[in-house]
Amino acid sequence: MTYSIDAFPGRTISVNGKSYLYFGGTSYLGLQTDAAFQEIYLENLKNYGTNYAASRKANVQISVFEEVEAYLAGLVGSESCITMSSGYLAGQLVAQSLNSDTHELFYAPESHSAVHIPGKETYQNFGDLGTAITAHFKSSKSTPVVFTDSILVLEGAYPDFLGLRKLPLEEIILVIDDSHGIGIVGKNGNGAYERVKQLNAKEVIVCCSLGKAYGIQAGGIFGTKSRIEHFKNTDFFGGASPAPPAAMATLFKGEKIFEEKRKLLNQNIQWFVKSLKNLKLLNYLDNYPAFYFSNPKIASFLEKNNVLITNFNYPNEDSPLMSRIVLSAAHTKEDIAVLAELLNSL
Incomplete structure (x- = not known):
């Protein structure tokens, strides 16, 4: 069922006057509704205005972009960084730039639509992907480019990337969508870049949304x-x-808040996992706030008990149902206790 609301969904949401606990979305650090974070944003809004609808190549350029890009590159551990107005545009810039005669694009299981070029096949498992790449080497001199997400619960991507390790990475350009990793996994939330670099691929490119964990x-x-x-x-x-x-x-100014929120999020994850009697009910990664399941009865049961989660066909109506419980730093211990008690009653 689709719900229409008129405010950002925090730890609770109101639908037609009825209150629900909300364990969905992608606001992992709960920043979008955090008063201290909003105060920083509002101060910057007064200085920079609501938007800057001009090219980065214009003759008048705002210096904060390059300053923040240098900061982000240092955080992630890359040589350089550029930013776009959304994670989707960032992914499309990478994909369209590499879609050339000198490259062949390959899409790993569950790779995000943000990095897809129409007409390119998505492989169902890394075994089939590896077979396709081997066949490619026999018939073409173009460089394979493999697109995948950093967080793949069922394929076991981050932190060990076992699926990718099956591929001849020294001859492959890896493009990693780290939208659901940056800000919450890695050292100080630096995401998956440094882990992926250890795989010694021909080249590593990471693209991501900053609107999930970082709330912008x-x-x-x-x-x-x-x-x-x-x-x-x-x-x-x-x-x-x-x-x-x-x-x-x-x-720039939110770093201390990010650190505090990551600590709260990690506490919430630990509380939740320790409170569950049947861990096999859910698919999840250690120390990660999203918990997946395939049983449609779970979502219906939670909804009847005033708990809403992420539960819809993604990325389009013909896609499989995506059902996941998402914890955030905004949730209280009491919220998590309610959720765990309901799941334990199944």
Whole structure:
């Protein structure tokens, strides 16, 4: 069922006057409704305005973009970074730039639509993907580019990337969508980049949304200096308006809040896992806030007991049902106790 609401869904939401606990969405750190984070954003809004609808190539340029990109590159551990107005645009810039005669694009299981080029096949498992790449080497000299998500619960991606390790990575460019990793996994929330670099692929490019954990309207791309310069010189980048500069500036001053929220989120994850009697009811990664399941009765049962979760066909109506419970730093211990008690009663 689809619900229409008129405010951002925090730890609770109101639908037609009825209150529900909300364990869905992607606000992992709960920043969008956090008063301290909003205060920083509002101060930056006064300085930078609500938006900056001009090309990054314009003759008047706001310095905060390059400053924040240098900060993000340092956080993630990449040589360089550029930002876009959304994670989807960041993914499409990468995919469309690499869609050329010198590259062949391959899509791993569950790879996000943000990095997809129409007409390209998505492989159902890494075994089939590896077979296709082996066949490609026999018939073409173009470089394979493998697109995958950093967080794949069923395929076991982060942190060990066992699926990718089956591939001849030294001959492959890896593009990792880290939208659901950056900000919450890795050292200080630096995401998956450093882990992926350890796989020794031919090249690593990471793209992501910054709107999930970090709660701002922006996307990022991380990689080598030469690759990032190539992206900067495309019509795609030059023709697009950037992320709101107020959002960029907020990343600078929000570091202490991010750290505090990650601690709260980790506590919530530990409380939840310890409270569950039957862990096999859900699929999940250690120390990660999303818990997946395939039994449709679970979502219906929770809804009847005033708990709403993420439960819809994604990314389109013909896609499989995505059902997941999402914890955030905004949830209280009491919220989690209610959720765990309901699941334990199944």
